[in-house]
Amino acid sequence: MIPGAIEDRIGQELPIPSEEAAKIVSKLNEAKQHLMEQMKTFNKVLSANVLVENRSIKEKGAEQKIINDLVQAALNVENINAGEGLLAMCVLSIRQGLSLRDAGNRLAYKIKQLEQEVNELKKDQPSDKEKAKKELLERAKEAGLNVAFEDAND
Numbered sequence: 253m254i255p256g257a258i259e260d261r262i263g264q265e266l267p268i269p270s271e272e273a274a275k276i277v278s279k280l281n282e283a284k285q286h287l288m289e290q291m292k293t294f295n296k297v298l299s300a301n302v303l304v305e306n307r308s309i310k311e312k313g314a315e316q317k318i319i320n321d322l323v324q325a326a327l328n329v330e331n332i333n334a335g336e337g338l339l340a341m342c343v344l345s346i347r348q349g350l351s352l353r354d355a356g357n358r359l360a361y362k363i364k365q366l367e368q369e370v371n372e373l374k375k376d377q378p379s380d381k382e383k384a385k386k387e388l389l390e391r392a393k394e395a396g397l398n399v400a401f402e403d404a405n406d
Contacts, residue, residue: 276332279332280329280332280333280336283325283328283329283332284329284336286325286328287322287325287326287328287329287337287340289325290318290321290322290325290326291322291340291344293318293321293322294318294319294322294344297315297318297319298348298351323341325337326338326340326341385401389401
């Protein structure tokens with residue numbers, strides 16, 4: 253296919269006047285730039301560390317507006333060049349899915365480490381039975397008694 257041409261319904265190439273082609277390309281580039289700006293804004297929303305329960309109505313409304321603006325920007329690109337806006341949203345979704353997976357993996361790893369630390373601390377701590385024995389031995393010693401426990405049924 254020659255640059256600056258489109259195919260008609262029967263596959264013949266129809267030239268597009270260069271002025272019109274330049275306008276379309278310019279409009280497409282502007283729409284793509286706007287879409288990129290909306291994606292950056294959307295990524296900022298995703299990086300917010302506030303629980304949904306703690307967000308104000310105003311914050312929730314602003315978040316919804318950002319989503320609406322992102323979708324509209326993708327539709328604008330889609331209307332100029334069919335498939336490109338949809339593809340951009342698909343790529344964004346895939347990247348966000350991978351980011352969520354990575355964040356989940358980091359959290360799971362940290363939880364596993366904390367569980368191991370807690371288990372190690374539990375091993376180092378004497379059990380309630382051992383604490384009771386120690387207290388009893390100390391009281392007996394203070395009272396001047398010589399007491400010993402058999403370890404057979406600990």
